[in-house]
Structure formats: structure tokens, C-alpha cells
Amino acid sequence: MMPTREDVLRALAGVKDPELGKDVVALHMVDEVEVVGGKVSFKLNLTTPACPLRTRLEEAARAAVAGVPGVEAVEMRTGSTVYATRDYSEAEVLRGVKNVIAVASGKGGVGKSTIAVNLSCSLASSGARVGILDADVYGPNVPLMMGVTGPPEVKDDKVVPPVAHGVKVASLGFFYNEAAPVIWRGPLVAGAVRQLLTQVEWGDLDYLVVDLPPGTGDASLTLAQTVPLGGILIVTTPQEAALNIAAKALAMFKRLNVPILGVVENMSYFVCPHCGERTEIFASGGGKKIAAERGVEYLGEIPLAVAIREHSDRGDPVASAAPDSAEALVYRDLAYKVAGMLSIVAFAQSKR
Numbered sequence: 001m002m003p004t005r006e007d008v009l010r011a012l013a014g015v016k017d018p019e020l021g022k023d024v025v026a027l028h029m030v031d032e033v034e035v036v037g038g039k040v041s042f043k044l045n046l047t048t049p050a051c052p053l054r055t056r057l058e059e060a061a062r063a064a065v066a067g068v069p070g071v072e073a074v075e076m077r078t079g080s081t082v083y084a085t086r087d088y089s090e091a092e093v094l095r096g097v098k099n100v101i102a103v104a105s106g107k108g109g110v111g112k113s114t115i116a117v118n119l120s121c122s123l124a125s126s127g128a129r130v131g132i133l134d135a136d137v138y139g140p141n142v143p144l145m146m147g148v149t150g151p152p153e154v155k156d157d158k159v160v161p162p163v164a165h166g167v168k169v170a171s172l173g174f175f176y177n178e179a180a181p182v183i184w185r186g187p188l189v190a191g192a193v194r195q196l197l198t199q200v201e202w203g204d205l206d207y208l209v210v211d212l213p214p215g216t217g218d219a220s221l222t223l224a225q226t227v228p229l230g231g232i233l234i235v236t237t238p239q240e241a242a243l244n245i246a247a248k249a250l251a252m253f254k255r256l257n258v259p260i261l262g263v264v265e266n267m268s269y270f271v272c273p274h275c276g277e278r279t280e281i282f283a284s285g286g287g288k289k290i291a292a293e294r295g296v297e298y299l300g301e302i303p304l305a306v307a308i309r310e311h312s313d314r315g316d317p318v319a320s321a322a323p324d325s326a327e328a329l330v331y332r333d334l335a336y337k338v339a340g341m342l343s344i345v346a347f348a349q350s351k352r
């Protein structure tokens with residue numbers, strides 16, 4: 001007996017996305033099903049090109065269809081349509097931007113910018129359309145880390161973000177290239193952040209990563225109040241002092257109703273560039289502990305590695321410059337987890 005379209009869909013309904021807890025048919029991931037004799041072709045459309053379970057889902061879908069009685073050949077095309085955590089097509093601010101991800105911390109200098117930059121590069125290399133917005137009022141250094149120099153082009157009163165490593169880049173430094181006022185007062189900070197959100201021509205993006213200044217000050221507040229955030233990533237180092245402040249930042253974003261994507265522990269351990277030995281300079285495991293205490297996801301740890309700093313200093317982020325290095329793989333893992341978490345948030349909100 002020849003297989004039917006219904007047989008194929010029934011088989012695919014047995015393939016579950018473990019992250020979203022539903023099957024691929026219910027999630028509208030299956031498209032263009034064609035059955036001709038014993039030949040089946042279909043498209044599997046994932047929720048993000050940075051899908052952490054990509055290979056597993058693809059293999060499971062192919063196997064399910066191949067297992068339908070009468071099926072002789074399976075042609076599976078794959079693609080992705082990123083889920084959105086905001087009403088991007090109608091939005092007044094950041095129209096066309098599906099997801100805004102903020103990178104925050106309690107303490108300064110814990111590696112937010114480094115994470116924001118490498119996360120952006122990893123997401124972009126998965127095939128997603130990505131931008132990075134440097135909202136650090138105290139020391140906007142994303143352009144340096146991304147290797148962007150010179151003032152950006154301005155067209156029809158809008159800043160055209162330069163593209164570096166496949167990522168669109170805009171920074172407060174573009175608007176305030178003189179040494180920033182030592183003390184930024186609230187209204188000034190809010191105005192500057194709003195300027196970045198409204199006066200940059202971001203175009204259509206799957207992900208906009210926002211690098212925030214440390215703490216829970218005006219920049220974070222303005223951002224959270226101006227655009228619905230897909231989620232926030234809290235960066236901490238393993239030391240007790242950083243952890244306490246990270247917990248406070250977490251609590252503030254929770255109060256603002258911003259989804260918490262999770263906690264990342266940076267500078268968790270040191271990998272000797274000579275012998276490869278792993279040393280825990282600070283007590284590790286703190287990030288995991290506060291994540292568990294606060295009931296949020298723990299997204300993993302990033303080593304303290306010379307290559308990470310050197311690449312950033314050179315304006316050539318390790319995630320983009322050396323994509324097969326151990327360091328880049330750590331960021332890729334993080335990027336995939338973040339993309340997966342956002343799909344979950346988006347799915348819960350059903351703003352696809």
C-alpha cells in the first residue's frame with residue numbers, strides 16, 4: 001500500500017521537540033509535504049538556526065518518515081524561521097527586530113561585553129540575522145571588540161550600523177565620541193539609550209543583543225521600559241562578591257517582568273595555554289548555585305582564556321576568528337542555549 005500524506009504527518013507527530021515539549025507538527029515545523037508513490041519530501045523548519053537539538057531533531061524526523069510502511073525514499077529539506085518574543089512587525093521601536101536579548105551583570109568588569117560580542121558572532125554564524133547594541137554609557141567598547149572604526153554612515157537622519165563579523169554594530173560611542181561626561185545623570189542616560197533604539201536603522205533582525213553597563217541603573221531601566229525584552233542574561237564571576245550583586249540584578253529584572261534567560265559564569269576556570277591543564281582560580285560553582293537558588297536556568301561557564309582577551313583586543317572575536325577553537329565552541333554552546341531559551345519564551349507567548 002502506498003503511504004499517504006496523513007501517514008507521514010502522523011509519523012512526524014511522534015517527533016517531539018524536547019525543549020518545547022510538543023511535536024514538530026503541532027509546532028508548525030513541518031511544511032511542503034509531498035507524497036508521490038513511495039517517495040516523500042517535506043521541509044522541517046526549526047525555531048532558530050542556532051537550534052541546540054538541530055541534528056537530533058532532523059535525524060528523528062527523517063527516521064520517522066522513513067519508518068512509514070511503503071516509504072522508499074525520503075527527501076527532507078531543512079530551514080529555520082526564528083520565533084519572536086515581541087510584536088516585531090507592528091512595533092514602533094525596533095520594527096523588524098524579533099528578539100531583544102540583554103546582557104547584564106551586577107558588578108562591572110565581569111565580561112559582559114566579551115560575552116555579548118561573542119554571542120552575537122556565534123548567532124550570526126549559525127545563519128541568523130544579528131545586531132549588537134552597545135548601551136554601556138560609561139565605556140562603550142563594543143566597536144573596539146568588533147573591530148569597527150570610524151563614524152558610521154548616516155542616511156535619512158538614521159545611523160546605518162556597520163557590519164562586522166556578520167553582525168550589525170551600533171554603539172553609544174557613535175553618538176558621543178568625545179570623552180563621555182564623567183557623571184551621566186538619569187535623563188541623559190535614558191535619552192542616549194532611546195537614541196540608540198530609535199535612530200539606528202537596524203532593519204530586520206532575528207536577534208538584537210544589548211550590552212548593558214554594569215548594575216541596574218538607568219540604562220537597564222530605560223531599555224526594559226522602552227522595548228519588550230525577550231530575555232536577559234546575567235553574567236557573573238564565581239567570587240562571592242560578584243554573586244551577591246548578580247543576585248540583586250536578577251531580582252530587579254524579575255521585578256520588571258523581564259524573562260530571565262539564565263546565569264552565565266565567566267572566568268570560571270583557567271586553561272593553561274601550554275599544557276591545557278584546568279585550574280579553578282576562584283572557587284567555581286557559584287553561578288550554578290545562585291541560578292538554582294533563584295529558580296533560573298544555568299547556562300554554563302566560560303573559561304578564563306588568553307585567546308578570548310587577545311581576540312577581543314584585536315577587534316576579532318574568538319567566536320568568529322577561530323570558530324573551531326575550544327573557546328569558540330563554549331560561546332557557540334551558550335548561543336545555542338540562549339536561542340533555545342528564547343524559542344521557549346516565544347512559544348509561551350505565541351508571538352510567532
Ligand SMILES: Nc1ncnc2c1ncn2[C@@H]1O[C@H](COP(=O)(O)OP(=O)(O)OP(=O)(O)O)[C@@H](O)[C@H]1O
Nearest residue numbers: 108109110111112113114214303304305308309312
Ligand atoms: N573569559 C575570559 N577570558 C579572558 N579574558 C576575559 C574573559 N572575559 C572577559 N575578559 C577580559 O576581561 C576584561 C573585561 O571584560 P569585559 O569588558 O567584557 O567586561 P564587562 O563586564 O563588559 O566590563 P564593564 O563592566 O566595564 O562593561 C576585558 O579585558 C576582556 O578581554
Ligand SMILES: [Mg+2]
Nearest residue numbers: 112113136211
Ligand atoms: Mg562592558
